[in-house]
Amino acid sequence: MTATEERVFVKPPSEVAKQRRGEIEDASRLPVKVKIRSLNFYYGGQQALFNNSIDIPAFRVTAIIGPSGCGKSTHIRVYNRIFEIYRSHRAEGIVEIDGKNVLSPVTDLLKLRKKVGMIFQRPTPFPMSIYDNIAYGIKLHYRASRGEIADRVEDALKRGALWGEVKDKLSEPATALSGGQQQRLCIARAIAVEPELILMDEPCSAIDPVATSKIEDLIETLRDSYTVVLVPHNMQQAARVSDFTAFFYKGHIVEFGPTKKIFTNPDNKQTEDYITGRFG
Numbered sequence: 001m002t003a004t005e006e007r008v009f010v011k012p013p014s015e016v017a018k019q020r021r022g023e024i025e026d027a028s029r030l031p032v033k034v035k036i037r038s039l040n041f042y043y044g045g046q047q048a049l050f051n052n053s054i055d056i057p058a059f060r061v062t063a064i065i066g067p068s069g070c071g072k073s074t075h076i077r078v079y080n081r082i083f084e085i086y087r088s089h090r091a092e093g094i095v096e097i098d099g100k101n102v103l104s105p106v107t108d109l110l111k112l113r114k115k116v117g118m119i120f121q122r123p124t125p126f127p128m129s130i131y132d133n134i135a136y137g138i139k140l141h142y143r144a145s146r147g148e149i150a151d152r153v154e155d156a157l158k159r160g161a162l163w164g165e166v167k168d169k170l171s172e173p174a175t176a177l178s179g180g181q182q183q184r185l186c187i188a189r190a191i192a193v194e195p196e197l198i199l200m201d202e203p204c205s206a207i208d209p210v211a212t213s214k215i216e217d218l219i220e221t222l223r224d225s226y227t228v229v230l231v232p233h234n235m236q237q238a239a240r241v242s243d244f245t246a247f248f249y250k251g252h253i254v255e256f257g258p259t260k261k262i263f264t265n266p267d268n269k270q271t272e273d274y275i276t277g278r279f280g
């Protein structure tokens with residue numbers, strides 16, 4: 001396929017997103033990016049996840065909701081094995097990304113973390129310039145000339161919806177940016193190494209409403225190129241930005257389905273009680 005044909009074939013994100021918004025899709029008919037079966041997780045002797053099984057659809061935003069302490073962060077931290085920095089933390093079960101079990105001892109962690117990017121609750125810029133924050137991962141994963149790196153940095157900052165605000169001060173420290181800008185920088189940094197899956201754990205909880213709405217718009221544009229798994233800041237955010245929602249309770253996945261259905265007509269009584277604010 002030539003580049004021109006490809007461009008005709010791939011619709012611009014906003015068009016695709018617009019068409020899909022409001023539709024209720026059947027997750028079982030979509031390609032699966034992450035297939036999880038019987039996932040159990042332990043903090044030392046304390047079990048935090050019980051028998052989690054879920055299929056995360058590719059090129060969609062899936063929200064993970066549930067009361068504090070129900071295991072949302074624990075669950076998504078398994079996807080890129082970031083939990084392993086602590087020796088006593090242990091995951092058992094199957095977590096297949098594109099058909100490969102990432103929990104296998106032969107998984108190449110550098111490659112896994114390139115493929116599965118992560119955005120945390122608080123922005124985590126490196127203590128270096130805006131430019132170097134983005135260039136760092138590119139240099140780590142690719143052999144690229146200075147010119148190619150510069151192009152990729154610009155592209156990532158554009159896709160991170162930050163370019164316009166920083167293009168004239170790329171050599172300034174990233175820590176001088178506002179919290180919301182830092183969070184978009186972290187998203188751009190993740191995008192720069194061309195991940196396929198982006199995990200976001202309450203990415204808006206430390207920033208103001210205007211910055212939050214910019215990040216939400218950004219998530220909207222991401223869903224057509226990446227698979228996003230998001231722990232939203234609150235239920236309204238899940239309703240606004242996600243296609244699918246999983247409701248977690250005490251380490252169990254109680255219900256998973258199209259966000260619209262989960263929020264208007266859930267199958268499970270516990271889900272309904274949570275959605276309607278009877279507990280939480």
Ligand SMILES: Nc1ncnc2c1ncn2[C@@H]1O[C@H](COP(=O)(O)OP(=O)(O)OP(=O)(O)O)[C@@H](O)[C@H]1O
Nearest residue numbers: 043046047048066067068069070071072073074075
């Ligand atoms: N480092 C840790 N060591 C021991 N137990 C932990 C650790 N981190 C989390 N837990 C426990 O695991 C369970 C799930 O925690 P987790 O942080 O995944 O919940 P969460 O749904 O993300 O909560 P929140 O909405 O408050 O972020 C909780 O009971 C918590 O106390």
Ligand SMILES: [Mg+2]
Nearest residue numbers: 072073074201
């Ligand atoms: Mg959490």
